[in-house]
Amino acid sequence: MWQNFIVIVAVVAAALYVAWSLAPASLRQRIATRWGGRFTWLAKSAEQSGCHDCAARSEKRSVR
Amino acid sequence: MNENLSPSLRPLSALPLGERSVVEAITESAVLSRRLLEIGCIEGAAVEVVAVMWPGHDPLAVRIGGSTFALRRQEADLVMVR
Amino acid sequence: MRVALIGLPNCGKTALFNRLTGSRQKVANYPGVTVERKEGAFADTKGARYQLLDLPGLYSFKPTTLDEAITRDVALGRLAGEARPELLVLVADATHLSLSLRLALEARRLGLPMILAINRSDIAKRRGFQIDLSALSRELGIPVVETVATRPGGADALVRVLEQRGWSDAVSLAWQEPTADDVIAAHREVARLLQAAHHQEPKRSSTVAVADRVLLHPFFGMLSLAAILFLVFQAVFSWASGPMDMIDAGVARVGEVLATHLPEGALRSLLIDGVIAGLGSVVIFLPQILILFAFILVLEDSGYLPRAAYLLDRLMGSVGLSGRAFIPLLSSFACAIPGIMATRTIPSIRDRIATIMVAPLMTCSARLPVYALLIAAFIPDRDVGIFNLQGLVLFALYFAGILSALLVAYVVKRWQGVSDQHLLMLELPDYQWPNPLNLLVGLYDRARIFLQRVGGIILAMVVLLWFLSTYPAPPAGATAPAIEYSFAGYIGKALAVVLEPIGFNWQIAIALVPGLAAREIAVGALGTVYALSGSEEAITGALASTIAAEWSLATALALLAWYVFAPQCLATLAVVKRETGGWRHPLIMATYLFALAYVAAFLTYRLTLMLMGA
Numbered sequence: 001m002w003q004n005f006i007v008i009v010a011v012v013a014a015a016l017y018v019a020w021s022l023a024p025a026s027l028r029q030r031i032a033t034r035w036g037g038r039f040t041w042l043a044k045s046a047e048q049s050g051c052h053d054c055a056a057r058s059e060k061r062s063v064r
Numbered sequence: 065m066n067e068n069l070s071p072s073l074r075p076l077s078a079l080p081l082g083e084r085s086v087v088e089a090i091t092e093s094a095v096l097s098r099r100l101l102e103i104g105c106i107e108g109a110a111v112e113v114v115a116v117m118w119p120g121h122d123p124l125a126v127r128i129g130g131s132t133f134a135l136r137r138q139e140a141d142l143v144m145v146r
Numbered sequence: 147m148r149v150a151l152i153g154l155p156n157c158g159k160t161a162l163f164n165r166l167t168g169s170r171q172k173v174a175n176y177p178g179v180t181v182e183r184k185e186g187a188f189a190d191t192k193g194a195r196y197q198l199l200d201l202p203g204l205y206s207f208k209p210t211t212l213d214e215a216i217t218r219d220v221a222l223g224r225l226a227g228e229a230r231p232e233l234l235v236l237v238a239d240a241t242h243l244s245l246s247l248r249l250a251l252e253a254r255r256l257g258l259p260m261i262l263a264i265n266r267s268d269i270a271k272r273r274g275f276q277i278d279l280s281a282l283s284r285e286l287g288i289p290v291v292e293t294v295a296t297r298p299g300g301a302d303a304l305v306r307v308l309e310q311r312g313w314s315d316a317v318s319l320a321w322q323e324p325t326a327d328d329v330i331a332a333h334r335e336v337a338r339l340l341q342a343a344h345h346q347e348p349k350r351s352s353t354v355a356v357a358d359r360v361l362l363h364p365f366f367g368m369l370s371l372a373a374i375l376f377l378v379f380q381a382v383f384s385w386a387s388g389p390m391d392m393i394d395a396g397v398a399r400v401g402e403v404l405a406t407h408l409p410e411g412a413l414r415s416l417l418i419d420g421v422i423a424g425l426g427s428v429v430i431f432l433p434q435i436l437i438l439f440a441f442i443l444v445l446e447d448s449g450y451l452p453r454a455a456y457l458l459d460r461l462m463g464s465v466g467l468s469g470r471a472f473i474p475l476l477s478s479f480a481c482a483i484p485g486i487m488a489t490r491t492i493p494s495i496r497d498r499i500a501t502i503m504v505a506p507l508m509t510c511s512a513r514l515p516v517y518a519l520l521i522a523a524f525i526p527d528r529d530v531g532i533f534n535l536q537g538l539v540l541f542a543l544y545f546a547g548i549l550s551a552l553l554v555a556y557v558v559k560r561w562q563g564v565s566d567q568h569l570l571m572l573e574l575p576d577y578q579w580p581n582p583l584n585l586l587v588g589l590y591d592r593a594r595i596f597l598q599r600v601g602g603i604i605l606a607m608v609v610l611l612w613f614l615s616t617y618p619a620p621p622a623g624a625t626a627p628a629i630e631y632s633f634a635g636y637i638g639k640a641l642a643v644v645l646e647p648i649g650f651n652w653q654i655a656i657a658l659v660p661g662l663a664a665r666e667i668a669v670g671a672l673g674t675v676y677a678l679s680g681s682e683e684a685i686t687g688a689l690a691s692t693i694a695a696e697w698s699l700a701t702a703l704a705l706l707a708w709y710v711f712a713p714q715c716l717a718t719l720a721v722v723k724r725e726t727g728g729w730r731h732p733l734i735m736a737t738y739l740f741a742l743a744y745v746a747a748f749l750t751y752r753l754t755l756m757l758m759g760a
Contacts, residue, residue: 003413010416014609021603022663022716095210095493099571101329102206104245109333114355115362115456123459123469123570125362130242130347132358132574134456136469139571 076111076135076143077121084112085145087128096139104129105143148197149308150231152217152253154246155203156575157239158265161295163200166305176228181216181490190309199231205245207252208323210569212490221256222321233313234260235304240270240292241348241576243277247336250286252324257317260288263304267292269576273348282343296581354576361450362574367457374450378441379544380537382434382514383521389433394688397426412616419677420612425600427673427689428666431515432596436589438511442480443588447580451476452572459570465552466559468492469570471501475551478508479544483721493569500558502725503735504551506718507711509544512665516709517543519669523694524702546710550742599664607660608670615656615678627679634675648744649704649751651697653679658714665714700758704751712743 020028073088087109090097105111105128114132115125122137153159164171167186176183184200201220202213209215216225223230236253238246243264250262262282267275283290289307294300324332360366401422408414445451451473455462459469470492478485482505489505492498509517521536528535615634620626629635637659638652645655653675661668669689676692693702713719719732726732 003409003411007412007416010609011613014606014613017606018603018610018663021606024720096569096571098208098326098329099205099210099569101326102208102248103571104248104333106330106333114358115367116364117457117460118364123456125358125456125574127350129244131245134452134459134469134570134572134574136459136463136570139569 072146073144075141076113076126076145077124077137077140079111079113079145081113081116084110087111087143087145089144091142091144093142097142100139100143103131103133111143111145147194147233147308147313148199148229148231149233149235150199150201150221151235151237152201152221152249153203153237154205154239154249156573157203157237157246158295159203159237160200162237162263162265162293162301162304163198165293165295165301167198176216176220176225181213182487188305190305192309194309196308204249206249206324206329207256210493221253221258223316230316231258232316233308234258235263236260237263237265237293240264240267240275240277241273241351243345243347244333244336244340247339248329248332250288251332251335252328254286254288255319255324256321257319259313259316261304261307262286262288262290263293264290265293265295268294268297270348273351274346275348276344276346277340278343282339282345285339285342351576357577358453358574361453362456367453371454371457374445376533376537376541378438379541380534381441382437382540383518383534383537385437386433390430393430393432394426397422397429401426415616415678416609416612419616420608420674421605423677423689424608424611424670424674425605427519428515428600428604428670429597431518431666431669432593434518435511435514435596436593438514439480439592440585440589443585444580447578447584449575449577452574455572456574461552465556466497467500467552467555468494468497469572471497474501475505475508478505478510480511482506482508482510482715482718486718486721486725489725496559496562499726499731500555500562502722503558503731504555506713506715506735506739507547507551507554509547509710510665510715512715513709515666515669517706519672519690519693520702520706523690523697524699543706543710550710554738599666603663604667604670607663607667608674611656611660611671611674612678615675629675629678647751648708648747649698649701649755650708650747651701654701654705658712661714662716664717665709668714700751700754703754704747707746707750708743710743711739711746713739 023031076087079085087105087107089107090100090105109128112127113124114127117123120137121140123134124137124140125132125134126140151159151163163184163186166188168188171184171186174183174185175181181202186198186200187195188198189195199220201217204214204217206214207218207221209218219225220228221231221234234253234256236246236250238250250260253260264277264279279290279292289311291303291307293304361370401418404414404417404422408417454476455469455472458472462469462471471489474485474488474491476485477488485505485508486502489498489501492501517540521539525536525539530538611634614637615629615632617632620628620631630639634656635652638656641655641659642650642652645658650658653672656675657668657671660671672693673689676689676696713736719736722732722735723729
């Protein structure tokens with residue numbers, strides 16, 4: 001029984017994640033400002049686009 | 065446009081590979097001549113052709129002011145050298 | 147204190163920026179425009195903090211590109227939302243100082259306190275460079291230091307100067323754009339300055355000269371370019387097979403462990419058919435992606451790319467593209483998004499739009515898992531002469547992308563009408579040995595990002611897909627695999643109506659939908675879909691053998707053709723919207739790409755069937 005519970009949680013989380021990632025930036029901003037008080041990570045995540053961490057960019061990190 | 069220049073002048077695009085020369089003048093052109101000036105194609109500057117493409121020297125690579133630049137033929141045509 | 151780095155392109159400004167700020171960097175965009183804004187921070191030995199801005203390289207304060215305009219505007223404090231820097235550091239390349247000094251004379255007129263940093267002084271000195279720093283400083287009226295951005299401690303001289311002085315405030319001059327006469331006068335002044343500072347020009351590097359005799363040669367240069375490209379594609383297949391087998395075995399092992407320890411049920415199916423099968427089929431391509439990136443990074447660092455742009459300029463010009471379009475298009479081989487952003491260096495707006503419209507056709511690295519999967523499944527691992535057949539096919543696919551990009555560019559240019567003058571005027575910098583540490587860091591970053599993507603959006607998509615493919619459960623007494631009765635099954639069958647003429651079965655139809663978020667997801671989706679269809683091999687990770695058994699060659703080739711064109715990346719469309727300022731261009735792009743994909747897949751499918759006599 002607990003198995004099904006985990007599955008349901010996983011699926012719901014996945015659905016929310018996908019919806020959040022695919023939502024246009026403006027929508028994410030609006031949601032983040034409405035709920036931003038409690039979930040600061042939400043606001044931060046809304047700032048970044050889908051490719052914010054993409055290493056395909058040409059910046060090079062230095063090696064000390 | 066080029067009628068008043070002395071006959072010993074030729075455009076940069078006609079400079080053979082490996083030959084060095086000196087810039088004499090730049091023909092006016094809206095955007096291109098200004099950029100050419102900025103990268104150092106001024107009167108008296110030494111210039112050398114280091115690579116040319118077949119056929120027709122388009123594009124070519126020239127050494128000017130210590131840097132190497134690739135130029136299209138229509139850009140190089142604007143530079144008159146000795 | 148707000149400090150900004152300015153300088154010619156290719157002067158090592160970015161290396162200096164990295165040397166000063168280390169990994170404390172923040173990349174965003176300038177307000178209101180789509181130029182990348184690089185900001186970092188560092189502290190001097192006394193603890194005072196500085197905010198450092200790496201401004202785009204420029205040849206002159208009369209800008210010809212968007213990048214240069216941004217630098218000018220920031221330096222003048224004209225850019226809305228961006229505070230004016232309080233001090234400028236002009237980074238000059240010691241190996242060719244005169245052009246940088248000319249820029250310095252222009253920069254002096256901005257009214258900001260300035261320091262001149264002569265970079266790459268180690269390389270230049272080896273070639274005979276000499277200069278009297280104090281004399282130059284006296285003549286210019288600003289402090290002059292030497293820096294070696296590539297060595298630890300190479301920026302110390304600069305930091306020391308920064309912390310010594312009390313800097314004057316910025317002067318609000320009535321700045322005017324330099325005229326052509328100003329430029330000529332500046333060149334003369336630079337000659338005078340260099341003489342007063344007893345400047346010894348470094349001799350031209352003989353290594354570069356010799357290398358260029360081959361690499362810029364009309365015939366041998368092209369040959370070298372082709373050879374380099376072939377090497378890359380061969381390497382992507384042959385060097386990767388060992389690590390790929392290891393990953394495959396690892397994934398299979400995890401699947402086995404889970405299978406023995408979990409009881410039958412939804413969770414087990416989710417983990418094995420969903421997560422393992424889905425993620426496993428994507429993760430296996432990490433070695434190939436890394437090899438591809440290693441080559442891209444090496445080529446970028448080495449300084450070879452402008453030479454390739456030179457060699458291909460005729461070709462680009464024949465379709466009406468600027469020669470400068472080559473490097474942004476090449477960046478698109480990693481990912482179209484930075485390639486599209488790199489088009490800001492193209493002066494002509496029409497050229498820029500044309501380049502943006504074709505950038506997605508350049509085979510981005512996310513297509514690689516799809517290509518590699520299909521090639522591994524359907525193309526035999528044979529040798530044709532000295533070439534590996536699989537590598538050849540991969541090369542052919544990349545080539546198809548490039549060819550189509552050129553054709554589309556031609557069409558776009560014709561449709562745009564009379565075009566402006568094209569600038570090539572591309573600097574060919576000296577060659578550089580790529581820094582191996584930088585390469586490793588770059589690859590590590592890439593691997594990390596890839597795995598984050600797998601563990602993020604791909605995992606989420608696969609979970610969702612598993613859900614949609616498992617429920618509703620089949621009615622009692624059903625004969626077909628369970629997946630056919632699920633949501634996904636129905637959606638797939640509905641889509642298959644449209645996709646059947648091009649040879650796609652409903653499993654492919656299902657996989658293409660999540661693939662819109664990111665191209666590689668299609669591979670993961672196929673992994674999950676086939677696992678749920680009861681295929682044993684898919685669960686152990688050998689998706690290739692599964693589809694080899696189930697699909698016809700015609701279908702596989704049609705899918706390859708589809709992937710060459712299809713715009714399976716919403717993020718790219720979003721960036722195009724941002725860079726072109728509207729929905730018009732991304733919509734046109736998506737439409738023409740889907741149309742091309744469908745037609746290409748259709749033709750490929752039908753032709754293959756015909757040729758095979760089916």
